[in-house]
Amino acid sequence: MNISMKINGYLVLFVLAIAFMPSAVLADPLPSWNDGQAKNAILSFVANITNTNSPNYVEPSGRIATFDNDGTLWCEYPDYVQSLFMLDRIRDMAPAHSEWNDTEPFSSIISGKRSATESFSTKEAMQIYIATSVNLTADEYMGLARDWLSSSNNSEMGLPHAKCVYKPMLELLSYLRENGFKTYIVTGGDEDFVRSFSSEVYAIPPEQVIGSAFKLQYVENNSSCYLVKLPEILVVDDGQEKPKEIEQNIGLRPILAYGNSDGDISMLKFATSGDRYSLGLLSRHDDPVREFAYNNTTAVGKLDKGLALAGQWGWQVVSMKDDWREIF
Amino acid sequence: MNISMKINGYLVLFVLAIAFMPSAVLADPLPSWNDGQAKNAILSFVANITNTNSPNYVEPSGRIATFDNDGTLWCEYPDYVQSLFMLDRIRDMAPAHSEWNDTEPFSSIISGKRSATESFSTKEAMQIYIATSVNLTADEYMGLARDWLSSSNNSEMGLPHAKCVYKPMLELLSYLRENGFKTYIVTGGDEDFVRSFSSEVYAIPPEQVIGSAFKLQYVENNSSCYLVKLPEILVVDDGQEKPKEIEQNIGLRPILAYGNSDGDISMLKFATSGDRYSLGLLSRHDDPVREFAYNNTTAVGKLDKGLALAGQWGWQVVSMKDDWREIF
Numbered sequence: 001m002n003i004s005m006k007i008n009g010y011l012v013l014f015v016l017a018i019a020f021m022p023s024a025v026l027a028d029p030l031p032s033w034n035d036g037q038a039k040n041a042i043l044s045f046v047a048n049i050t051n052t053n054s055p056n057y058v059e060p061s062g063r064i065a066t067f068d069n070d071g072t073l074w075c076e077y078p079d080y081v082q083s084l085f086m087l088d089r090i091r092d093m094a095p096a097h098s099e100w101n102d103t104e105p106f107s108s109i110i111s112g113k114r115s116a117t118e119s120f121s122t123k124e125a126m127q128i129y130i131a132t133s134v135n136l137t138a139d140e141y142m143g144l145a146r147d148w149l150s151s152s153n154n155s156e157m158g159l160p161h162a163k164c165v166y167k168p169m170l171e172l173l174s175y176l177r178e179n180g181f182k183t184y185i186v187t188g189g190d191e192d193f194v195r196s197f198s199s200e201v202y203a204i205p206p207e208q209v210i211g212s213a214f215k216l217q218y219v220e221n222n223s224s225c226y227l228v229k230l231p232e233i234l235v236v237d238d239g240q241e242k243p244k245e246i247e248q249n250i251g252l253r254p255i256l257a258y259g260n261s262d263g264d265i266s267m268l269k270f271a272t273s274g275d276r277y278s279l280g281l282l283s284r285h286d287d288p289v290r291e292f293a294y295n296n297t298t299a300v301g302k303l304d305k306g307l308a309l310a311g312q313w314g315w316q317v318v319s320m321k322d323d324w325r326e327i328f
Numbered sequence: 329m330n331i332s333m334k335i336n337g338y339l340v341l342f343v344l345a346i347a348f349m350p351s352a353v354l355a356d357p358l359p360s361w362n363d364g365q366a367k368n369a370i371l372s373f374v375a376n377i378t379n380t381n382s383p384n385y386v387e388p389s390g391r392i393a394t395f396d397n398d399g400t401l402w403c404e405y406p407d408y409v410q411s412l413f414m415l416d417r418i419r420d421m422a423p424a425h426s427e428w429n430d431t432e433p434f435s436s437i438i439s440g441k442r443s444a445t446e447s448f449s450t451k452e453a454m455q456i457y458i459a460t461s462v463n464l465t466a467d468e469y470m471g472l473a474r475d476w477l478s479s480s481n482n483s484e485m486g487l488p489h490a491k492c493v494y495k496p497m498l499e500l501l502s503y504l505r506e507n508g509f510k511t512y513i514v515t516g517g518d519e520d521f522v523r524s525f526s527s528e529v530y531a532i533p534p535e536q537v538i539g540s541a542f543k544l545q546y547v548e549n550n551s552s553c554y555l556v557k558l559p560e561i562l563v564v565d566d567g568q569e570k571p572k573e574i575e576q577n578i579g580l581r582p583i584l585a586y587g588n589s590d591g592d593i594s595m596l597k598f599a600t601s602g603d604r605y606s607l608g609l610l611s612r613h614d615d616p617v618r619e620f621a622y623n624n625t626t627a628v629g630k631l632d633k634g635l636a637l638a639g640q641w642g643w644q645v646v647s648m649k650d651d652w653r654e655i656f
Contacts, residue, residue, distance in 0.1 A: 205389055213576055216576070218568040223602060224601050227575050270554075274552040
């Protein structure tokens with residue numbers, strides 16, 4: 001064996017060593033998470049389901065993780081981003097809808113009397129959702145959403161909404177994908193609204209975004225054909241609709257589910273049901289300095305039932321104040 | 329430079345050469361396809377959309393291909409496989425349903441008077457579909473489907489249904505995936521029926537199977553929760569429902585769509601709409617010796633409208649007789 005062969009041999013060994021070294025040894029995959037119960041639960045869960053010698057090993061095809069969006073991946077306070085978008089759309093559309101001047105809920109949006117999600121009834125919220133979506137194609141709707149997102153800020157943070165995304169959650173999404181997971185968003189928000197930024201902001205492609213949606217109409221116009229949103233809501237993807245939509249769209253039970261409000265309870269129950277080895281997580285908005293502290297106190301992001309169930313169901317409650325070293 | 333370094337240098341060059349050699353040079357990716365217009369259209373389409381120097385280059389994220397199942401990927405003659413499954417289910421369930429003995433369409437299934445899809449009206453077919461699905465979870469339904477598939481043959485071919493899969497289509501699915509495509513099934517058949525074998529038979533995971541489906545009920549039972557099929561059909565995924573389901577589930581327009589009947593026309597139009605560079609394909613069942621010759625002559629697999637539109641829309645019509653060197 002000459003010196004060159006020896007050097008090559010060492011090189012091969014070194015490359016092999018790197019290739020088979022668990023990624024955690026190379027670097028902390030979740031640097032924005034403080035050491036503690038939540039971070040340990042995540043690391044040990046992923047270590048287990050990727051370890052072929054573990055009784056809890058899961059084939060890559062079964063590594064499905066589902067995430068709520070508003071309040072889980074990005075800020076939902078002082079209001080849902082999509083609500084702000086819809087209210088601005090109503091104001092933009094108003095000149096072409098003189099009938100709105102004396103029709104609620106539109107008239108009080110135009111006059112500025114009401115401007116927050118919680119000031120509208122569910123029925124009114126649906127009227128607003130329909131009025132701002134109807135007759136649009138998904139491409140047109142996403143174009144409007146992208147334009148609006150590029151010019152609107154979170155009023156409290158003073159930052160574009162796409163910058164009000166939680167760094168620890170981006171790390172978690174990447175870490176899961178590096179470990180063979182398919183990461184999905186399962187949102188009460190509009191599917192196309194979230195699809196308009198999910199690839200760019202979360203590296204989650206449109207086919208892995210499941211959300212609220214309209215019935216569609218098929219339209220053919222010479223050699224062009226497309227689909228437009230009808231004024232009829234197909235699904236409001238919240239609460240018990242989340243597991244249903246997961247079953248219809250994915251056909252597999254997630255092994256990890258992450259939310260932040262009572263609307264996510266059914267999704268977490270579905271993922272962590274029975275004896276299967278799984279991980280459910282809930283973020284608490286309890287950091288008034290770096291983000292907001294509003295948990296189980298406001299309609300947006302209410303989590304009282306979820307916190308009450310966490311112990312019994314074995315869910316990890318993630319304190320944004322204590323568990324996250326950095327938030328943005 | 330000593331001899332060992334030289335050998336290593338050559339080795340590196342050789343490995344690099346293999347790595348960067350277009351796969352077509354190494355081996356024909358579609359060996360079961362005869363040279364001809366259809367095969368050329370596929371090869372040139374894939375070469376173009378994967379060539380970063382081509383004006384028709386498509387990023388991997390946009391490489392979506394959608395396939396019909398019955399008659400496109402596997403045999404649908406002498407009858408739809410799922411119909412045979414449902415009729416056997418009715419006969420299996422009959423002892424617990426004495427009321428079926430004098431209720432159509434069940435009584436004539438039990439008596440053997442009717443045993444083919446075309447002998448039932450659409451309404452009756454839906455009654456059969458509901459009766460054989462209701463109250464089951466997806467897992468239970470898929471278990472029944474798998475058991476049945478493992479013990480049932482195509483009566484004309486004398487082979488299990490999962491062996492009546494077209495080899496040229498398996499090659500095409502693999503070839504597209506090797507070139508960065510996500511391959512989807514968009515079927516009029518039940519989503520769970522097709523999911524019960526799609527991973528094993530087509531290497532297509534459940535989340536890439538879109539099909540007909542039921543409304544679901546969320547059920548919680550102590551610490552276990554699951555979804556059961558309600559006696560209400562959510563979608564029959566055929567005709568214009570196909571593009572709608574594609575938009576809801578994928579959120580991207582396919583650049584390649586492949587079908588074999590008039591129920592696939594809207595999906596092909598959606599994929600090949602307007603001026604976008606895309607490929608639509610339709611298989612013709614015109615080989616009475618190696619498979620069947622029934623195109624545009626029977627209710628199952630009727631394709632008269634599709635053939636009439638193919639020229640105008642630029643779709644490739646694939647003759648199973650002439651374009652396929654091997655079928656199974």
